[in-house]
Amino acid sequence: MSEINRTSAWSALKAHAEEVGKRHLREMFHDAPDRFQTFRREAAGLTLDLSKQRWEQDTVDRLLELAEQAEVPEAIRRLLAGEKVNISEDRPALHTALRLPEDASLVVEGEDLVPGVHATLARMDAMVERFLSGQWRGATGKPIRDVVNLGVGGSDLGPLMVTNALVDRRPDASHPVEVHFASTMDGSQLAEYLARFNPETTLFVLSSKSFTTIDTLSNATTARDWLLARLNGVSREEGVDRSLVMRQHFIGISASPDKMAEWGISSDHQLEFWEWVGGRYSLWGGIGLPIALVIGMDGFRELLAGAHAMDRHFQTAPLADNLPVMLALAGIWNNNFLDIRAHSILPYDGRLEYFAAYLEQLEMESNGKSVTNKGEAVEYSTCPVLWGQLGPNAQHAFYQLLHQGTQAVECDFIAPLSRYDDVTDSATRAHLMSQHRLTLANCFAQSRVLMLGDDAIDDEGPRPGHMRYRGNQPSTTLLLERLTPATLGALIALYEHKVFVQATIWGINPFDQWGVELGKKIANETRDIIEKREGVEAMDASTRGLIEAAWRTSDQ
Known part of the structure; x- marks a missing residue:
């Protein structure tokens, strides 16, 4: 394939953008009242509304042709077949293998990966059962109550985001544990925990693919020394045996078992992390242990099943009906043809507080590249600047810029349709459901005003310039039937695959991060x-x- 900007589809889109780019979204909706039906897609419990994108059906047809010329269908096949799509490191990217069902098979270089994946899940299951039944005990015999995950990047953001999103899905357990996260190398997060936790009932999970990340190891060394110092003499005069402390108060998750063992982590308290899984794609395996401790292994398997449902959709749906492909093409259209280089993620559900931060890493670490797979400098924009916040809070922070600033910004609005119908007390349920309706009203209203501008307001006569709204800001709305492990899994997988499709079109590798490595x-x-x-x-x-x-x- 030639460079994508030299293809006929790219040239046709550049000319097309000169025409369509002059049109306002209010005109597009006026001329095509059925836009919502035309540009709505559904799969795996998600509804994707692309009707507020500044495009027409003709635009989508041309973008689909661009995807064909970029060989997106073949790239999807290669990714899911386990071929070496990580060009610079000469290996596959097999995060999708982590969510394959147990009766599936994926043979890569003569080895079926599925048995090993499910062996790790079984080991996680046994660990989680020990914790939630109060049978995982510290060096002095007391049950572990607080688990602190020490990781950074993908070893922190994924588990942090999911546990926060699904904390209300805790299973009934005789001995639930509290899960905490420390990622900052300056020790500020860890210091707060060490000041108030009981060392006898605290365990640390060291999550690091290489087991050389200085941020994580700095925190781990501090935690180890704190435990050894505080537990010395707790149970008997001569103190607690060091090896017992290391065994009962540490779990390691890494692709380097030798380094974990050298650091002092017992081999039967290690979880495998494979080289063919990138850190920012890793929450589906052992790195997801904190998630399983919060929502239980049944909930964790629901998360995997939801992601796998999106994988199957990505694999089998035609490009025009394929949610990840269509979401990716909307981003390509905005970034490369409408010159919109900023993208805001706006969840309207407090449980998704960390979703924007998660996507910041997923998208910008993956596609923040300026060199093609052929080693040549790109001649076009790749990943936009991505940022976001909870939508209701952002309305009181940076929506002013969205509505009246000089920057064009693409926005993703995300919300569950149903919430609080399981609250037992009828009065409380009524109040909370009313608040949820208010939240949905804000979500829908904000995207409408961004689209229509002044036309969204009943005109009461001329207004001064500082009270006018230009509109024409493109947005996508993503609706979940409700926020569950399955729909969250599908949502995360949707964005993973969107990133891959865009990388394929731009001709870059989304699975390495040499800029990060240089910084380290x-x-x-x-x-x-x-x-x-x-x-x-x-x-x-x-x-x-x-x-x-x-x-x-x-x-x-």
Whole structure:
């Protein structure tokens, strides 16, 4: 395939954008009252409304032709067949294998991956059962009550987002545990936990694919020393045996079992993390242990099933009816043809508080690339700047810019249709359901005003310029029947596959992150200079000045 911007479909879209880009969404809705039916897609418990995108059916047809010329169908087949789609690291990207059912089979390089995946799930199941029944006990014999996940990036954002979203799905358990997260290398999150948790009933999960991430290991070393110091002498005069503390208070999740063992984690308290799963795609396996501790293994398997349902849809649906493909094409249209380089994620459900942060990593770490798979500089925009916040809160923060600023922004509105119908007390249920209707009203109204601008308001006569709204801001609305493990799994998988489709069209690799790796390398070198106080003369003037300022402060 030639570079995508040199294809006939790309050229046709550039010319088409000159015409359609001049039209306002209010005109498009006026001319086609059935737009919602035309641009609605449904699958796996999700409804995708693309009618407020600044496009027409002709646009979609041309974008589908672009997808065909970019060989998207073949790319989907290769991804799900386990072929080496991670070009720079010469390996497959098999996060979808983590959610295959037990009776499935996926043979990659002569090995069926499914048995190993389900062996890890079975080990997780046994661990979760021990925790939730009060049988996982610390070194002094007391049941573990607090579990702290030590990880960063995909080892933190995925489990943090899902546990927060599904915390109300806790199963009945004789001994529920509280799950917490510490990711910052400065120790600020961890310090707060260490100040108030009982070391006898606290366990740490070390989540790191390489088991070399300095952020995680710094926190882990502090946690280990805290446990050993605080537990010494708790149960008997001679103190608690170090090996017993390490065994009962640490679980490791990594692709490097040797490094986990060297650090002191018992082999039967390790969960496997495969090299063919990227960190930001990893919540579906062992990295999801904190999720399973909150929602139980049945709930975790529902999460996997929801994601697998979206995988099947992605694999089998025609491009024109394929939710990930259509969502990806909307982004391509905005980014590359309408010159909209900002994208905001706006969930209208407090449980999805961390969803925008999760997508920031998923999309920008995956597609924040400027070199093609052929090693050439790209000649077009790739990933837009992605950010977001809970929609109701964002309305009082940055919606002013969305409605009246100078920047064009694509928005994704996300909301569940049903909530609170299971609340037992009738009066409380009525109040909460009323609040949910208010939330939906805000969600729908905001996307409508962004679309129509002044036309959304009953005209009471001329208004000054500072009270006018231009509208014509494109948006997508994603509705879940209700927020469950299954629909959340489908939602996450939808965005994973959207990222892959866009990467395929742009001709880039969404499964590496060399920019991140470079940052880690330089940070470690700089740390050595700060600690050893040598080598600063090789630094640039700014970095040298900053390091010297740090030295002066430490000397005081």
